[in-house]
Every structure is written in structure tokens, then in C-alpha cells.
Amino acid sequence: MASDFHQGVIRSLRDGALRGHLRRAMDMLMEKRQALFPDPDELESLRRRCMAIRAHALSNLPELLERAEARCEENGIRVHWAETPEEANGIVHDILQRHGVTRLVKGKSMVSEEMGLNHYLEARGIECLESDLGEFIIQLAGETPSHIVMPALHKSKQQIAELFHEKFPDIPYTDDVDELTAAARAILREKFQQAEAGLSGVNFLVAETGTLCLVENEGNGRMSTTVPPLHIAVTGIEKVVEQLADVPPLLSLLPRSATGQRITTYFNMISGPRKSGEKDGPHEVHLVLLDNGRSRIYADEELQATLRCIRCGACINHCPVYTRLGGHAYGTVYPGPIGSILEPQKEGLDRLGELAEASTLCGACGEVCPVRIPIPQLLNRLRWESVRRDGDGGTRGQGGRRKSSQAALWRAWASLASHPKLYRIAVASASRFRRLLPQQLGPWTSVRKAPRIADKPLRQIVDAEGEGHE
């Protein structure tokens, strides 16, 4: 029985329109990013600095979280901690219930996707409206984001036009992007006014000043965090940085890496609720810090690098696997290379270890990562964690993909390779009986010829002809 991922792969590969669409989108994103980094030395030095900023924050994580909490509380932001998505959902629901909220408007937040917040709240009678244009589109379609920065990336203009026409029959059909955008603007403006609460994610949490930083282009993030009387921000515990001075270098790399923009339209820094005398802004601001497996990832010195991520999506945009599959095939909240290292650690290698195997290890993701996460190295590490038997239980689902037949084969190979006489006999007989090898090797030979063993082992050729071919 093929796994969910495997079935997703088959579905995606059969969708020629999707593949063409993804290819064009990724080519454009890669080109735009490249154009904004004309000087490779500048890029490298900035990547090193941003890596150091994030690594430094992580190596002081508990202290910085406490400092951020203290500063936020001094500023009037109420801080909550949650170990699991269920706990985080409960906290958000409690706050909303206390204020009698029935309509919540949301800015883009991947952590809220991680929590399954919309589903949780809607089951309890609270309307959750996604206000980021891309998120709004996929919410209308009843789908999940296929990309962490551009959630509706998989949809063509025509698909979106048809979706709008189906959901809003009063608006005349159009596939003009400006008209579609204007329609969404009109619908959502009313919702921003009516919402009793707004929810957002956080890009950087500054410990020094207790500041929540949000990056966005549309203004829906500002609407969600400014217009309703109540603002709740949800974020992972890893998002903290030590100082305000750490923000400019990170902000310099994030939008360029993500969408090939020099900077986003809005950089919104929130350090507290409406003060007396101010005429707008929320009366209450809450921050929910979610662990959800992060503290476990934190415990491993090498895998901790996963937590440096600033969610720009550059690894996704440069991944040959993602470009062929799109985000939905992964079946996870975070797709692409970052998802393939993060999700198996969060959900367990026994469940999702397969994702770490779906990589050619071409290295593009590691090369473009603005905080230099060695993604290919971590993919390899997780492959090993998936099959090791002597595990310490550090990684969730460790050893969960170990197969005894595979393990036996590797043991046999190891023993063969360490016994020269045996090895020579094995190689010689493989050459001799090479015609007996099967020509059909399952899916491998459906598009290729079976590999053929040479009639003479390399050792014999070298013995006969010498090494002097130069």
C-alpha cells in the first residue's frame, strides 16, 4: 500500500498543468532573487551574519524567551506558553470566549496552520477569516497552503477566476487580476470592520524591547493587528532574537530570499496595546508561544540548526523536487526542503521519515538558505536516524523505517567489503554470471535499462593495463 506521500507524488506528477505552472513560477522567483544579490561576497557575508544572529539566539534561547516575556509583559502584552497545538488552540479559544468573539480575522500565520486553528475554532462556533489574498483564496477553495510564503501558488488565474465566480455569483465573472484583487478588497474591508479580534503570526520576536515584528505586502496583517479591539499573535518558541539591532540584517535577507523583493511594503513592529490617549490599535495584545516539538529538536546539537529557519521559502523555490510536486503532495504543513527536515522531527520519523528520502541531495536548498541551515546534511542525518537501531530516542520515531531485509543486505555488504578474498570471489562470479541477472527490476526498469555488470572487474583491468592512462 503506497503511503500518502507516495500517492501525492503520483497525483502531482500526472498533473501536467500544475507542473508547467510551478516551473514558470519557480523560474521567476529564482531569477528575481538572483537579481537582488548581484554581489556574491555581500550575500555570503550577510548570510554568515544572519546565521550567527540566529545561532546566538538559539544558544541563549531559554534566557531570551524569559527576557522577551518580561519585556512584553512590561509593555502590556500578555504572554502564554503552549507545549502542544491543542494547548495553544485552547489558549486562543479561552481568550476569544472571554471577549465574546464570534468573528476572527487572520493575517498569514504558518504556526496557526500547524495548530489547525481555523478548524478548531470553527467547530466551536467562531468564524475565522483568512485575509491574506492567497490564504483567502485557498480558504474559499477549502484547501491548505501549498507554499509557506505564497499559499495559493498552485492555482492558475483561471482557476481563481472560476472560484470567485462560484463563491460570489453577484460579482461578474472576470479573470483580470486587478479586478479580482479589487473584489477581494471590497469583501474583506467589511470583514475587517466587523471582526472582534485579529490573529497574526510573528516573524521576529525581539527580546530586548518586547517587540513583535511582522513582514507583509498587502496591509491585511496591519488591518488584523490594528483594527479589531483584540490582537492575538501566535509563534514558535524559536522566533526570538536578542536585540533590535539584529533585525535589520535579517530583514535585509528575508524578502530578497523569499520573493526577490528588496523589502516588503510593510514592516510592522508591535510593542504593546493601545495606550491611553491613542485613538486606535487593539486594547489587548496576547502572544502565544508554541513549542510543538521544537524543544526536542533543540536538544540535538546538529539538528538544532533546523530552528534557525526564518521561513523565507527560498529552499522551496530552488528545490527540484518541490518544483515537480508542488506543496500538497507532501501532505504536511511545511512543504519542500525545510518541511522535509522539520516535519519528520515534529511528527516522527516513523510517520514522515520518507520525506527526508525524497531528495536528490543536489544541495540547492543549503546554498540559498539565508541562515545557512545545512539542509542536505540534515536530510542525510535524518535518513540515518530513521534506520538506526542503537538509537538514544532523541529524535522522534527513531529507527522507525528500519527494515530487517535491508539491514541484512548492508551487513552482508559490509562483511564482503572487509574480507578481500571473499570479495574477489564475489566480484568474479558476478562478472561471470552477469547474464543471469534479471532484466526487469520493477519500476526502475519501466523507464530505464537494467544496470549491467562489466565482463571484467575493474581490478583485473587495472592489473592488465596499469593505471597510466594520463
Add this chain to the structure above:
Amino acid sequence: MSEARRRILERLRSVGRDRGEGIERTVDRHDWDPEERIARFTDRMQEVRAEVQVTTEARWSADLVSLLKAKGVGNLVYAPDSPVAARLESALQADDIEAVPYALEIEAWKNDLFERMDAGFTGSRGAIAETGSLILWPDTSEPRLLSLVPPLHVVLLQADDIYSTFAEAMQAQGWAQGMPTNALLISGPSKSADIAQVLAYGVHGPRSLLVLIVT
């Protein structure tokens, strides 16, 4: 103290950590003279379809009114406690543009602000030449939504306040000593490329941004 908090921090603390010696922080800046700062800021702004008008202290209100007239703006909302409020009012009224003070808390006139206002006017705390960004620190005298809700946002910027980089502005203005409830960088009108990667302006925030640089 919550159980979750205690357990999360305990798990994080149980990890053997090399706390490092801290990191070296450098303030990036460029050696650009005032003219070049204005030129670079203007280029960046125009790249994202913002309009920039260089003017003088004596002329800015007259320039503003003629630009608003040309755009057919019927009313403009402004902060009544702004130091330029009186000048703005008289310039607009002389030319039959309704000047609407943001006098009440948002809850008292939300619908009017959203549905009726053509333009919002704010000052700025400075700007960044490298990225073409305005710095706004909304506060008691200048509400946050002036720069977000009306379809046109007009900003008054003193040329002397244009810094080369974000890091330079942050250091020169001593941000780390105390942040306002809300600080903003605004780099153009609202935009999105969420529909088929086609860029569209005016998604939720202003469709147009007009910057008056006072030299």
C-alpha cells in the same frame, strides 16, 4: 507560572549549550550625501509606483493641494494634534477639499473612515534611502490607521531625516531605548502577487502613496 512554561524552559535548559561569546554587530551604512539619499529614496519609491514630490517648507501645502486636486480627492483625514494641522486645514479648506480630523477613537467612526475617506495624511520620523522606506511611529497625536485605511496615503518627509540604511536610522534615533506601541516601515502602496504571481496594487491598504520631501 504555567506548567507548560516551566516544562518548556526546563527542557531547553537541560541541553548542554555553548553560550558563545556573543556576536559582533556592525551598523551597515552608506556614505551617501543628502542629494544622493533623496535620489535613491525616490528611485526605490517610484519602482513600486509611489509618487514622490520634492518641495520646500514654504511650498509643500500648496503643492499638496494641487496634487490632491489633480487626483480628484474630495476629503483628507489628518491628525488634529499634528504640528502641521492648522496649516493643512487652511490650505485644504481654501481649495474646497474637506479636511477631516481623526478626533475620535476608531470605534466611534470606523465605518466612516473605511467607507468615506479618500486620503489620509501623516508625517514621518524619517526614511531609508537603501530600500525606499518611510519610518512612521504612530502615537497619541497620530493614529495608526491614517496610513492604512484611506485609498491614498500622503506623507510629509523632511529631507534631512533620510538615512542611508535601516540600521543607521535605528541607531541614530535610539530605537533600542524605547519602542512605541507601533512602529512601521512603509515601502510603497499595498500590493500582492498572490494571484498567479501577477503584481496588483491596493489589496487591503492604500492603492497610492504620495511622499512630499521637504528640502
